[in-house]
Amino acid sequence: MAVLLVVTVGTRDLFLDGKPISCPRIEGEEILNSFKTYQQRLSYPIIRPVLEYLFQIKNCEVIDRLVLICTDQPESTDEKYRNQDTIAFAYILQRLIAKEWGKKIPDIQIFKISSNPTLLDEMYEFFEMQIPCNKKFQLEDLETCYIETSGGVPAVNTALLFQAIRYFKEKCCPLYVSEKTGNVIPLNIGSQLxxxxxxxxxxxxxxxxxxxxxxxxxxxxxxxxxxxxxxxxxxxxxxxxxxxxxxxxxxxxxxxxxxxxxxxxxxxxxxxxxxxxxDPLTLLEELYWNLWIKYHCREYVDFLGRLYRLQDALLRTAVEKWLGLDMTYDQATQSYKTFVESLERPEYSVLYEYLKTYEGPNKKPLVLYWVDIPVLTACLQFLAEKRGDENAKSLLELNEKIKPLIQLRHQTILAHGFTGVSEARIREKYPGDLLSEIKTLMNKIWNIKLEENPFDxxxxxxxxxxxxxxxxx
Known part of the structure; x- marks a missing residue:
């Protein structure tokens, strides 16, 4: 598992004779050009504790890559600001660290920032593009990316930290070096963010x-x-x-x-x-809210599937409750034989005769051993015509109004076709407020309030x- 260490090089990251260097670009270039002369007098008080922490406390055998982020603004930049660039420091640190740590840090890369490093918004966008795409930040089989930002430019530090956390997620471990004690402190900002x-x-x-x-x-x-x-x-x-x-x-x-x-x-x-x-009424309530969610989430094909199921459930529940017929499905015969057996009892003789003469789809007789929508509709039609049942009439009215939507459902991938479904198409097939009308009907005929969405x-x-x-x- 690979370890990546990313460090922002600031003006306090390289000391000469134990003191900060006042002009990083000019003095840094002089030191770099005469490196052997200055080498023994140089130190890196922020990066060294980080390396010692990783090797001694975290027990890293190798830091597979160290990336030194430095500034190198164009010559057109005001001299006062350009002289604070840390490009020379980065090259000096590269040589110092390579010489001291050798194979423990086999790959030391320098990453330059050429634009204004003090603009947080620009740095944020800059690292947003660079971290995912620049090969210097990419390691195969990465276990941890340590980020040390104690010495760099504040805008660079902040932008790097946020984008590294965003990209590396839990693999990102920010480190802070205390100026007073030199101790390295892992920060929880990554996990918190x-x-x-x-x-x-x-x-x-x-x-x-x-x-x-x-x-x-x-x-x-x-x-x-x-x-x-x-x-x-x-x-x-x-x-x-x-x-x-x-x-x-x-x-x-x-x-x-x-x-x-x-x-x-x-x-x-x-x-x-x-x-x-x-309980059938409890399940109807649950199904209604399921239907409502599918519409709210604009999952219109699934919405039609739920509507088709609700149509059957509304009609079936009504017939069971209002007529007292047994509609248990028999697995052995794969039919609703108990429904027919119920109809053959004397108290259902009028209904039985009505159903036997009822004209089903395509003007064919109903198949009573299979209690489908046409059979259920015929039962409710009987209640409406023969008994004047107002609830049955209301349910039949809704059933008739949703037929275009049910036909649309049959043309989708839920059934026999590949027709797409949009909200506009649903409104074309059903101009009214379908969900509200279903809600009103369920409240009217079964006192199902539907006041609170349980998923809310x-x-x-x-x-x-x-x-x-x-x-x-």
């Missing part, structure tokens, strides 16, 4: 209910609390209707949680247990956990 950055990414994903992406971040990085990972898994699996998996996720979360986290997972346990009872509540739990310290989670 990365953690804050990840939190911001998570918040963006929460806006789009992208729990799978959040789960991947938390599983891979391992820097944030495990409670957040289990909460993401719970939300992801619940969104996929994998309620057993969601239950396991909240149980793991509860085992690892403390204080506020425990309260959150206790509520999540209650929520998932209620859903797992598979999960998002609020994330917000709580992201704001508090690890000991409280």
């Amino acid at each position: 990365l953690e804050d950055y990840k939190k911001e990414i998570i918040k963006k994903f929460l806006e789009e209910y992208e729990y799978a992406s959040i789960s991947k971040i938390l599983e891979r990085e391992k820097t944030l609390q495990s409670s957040l990972y289990f909460l993401a898994e719970y939300a992801r699996l619940r969104l996929y209707f994998d309620f057993e998996g969601a239950r396991k996720a909240v149980q793991y979360g509860l085992q690892n949680a403390k204080k506020i986290g425990r309260e959150i997972f206790e509520q999540a346990v209650l929520d998932i247990e209620k859903i797992s009872q598979k 509540r999960i998002n609020s739990w994330f917000d709580q956990l992201l704001k508090i310290s690890g000991s409280e989670i």
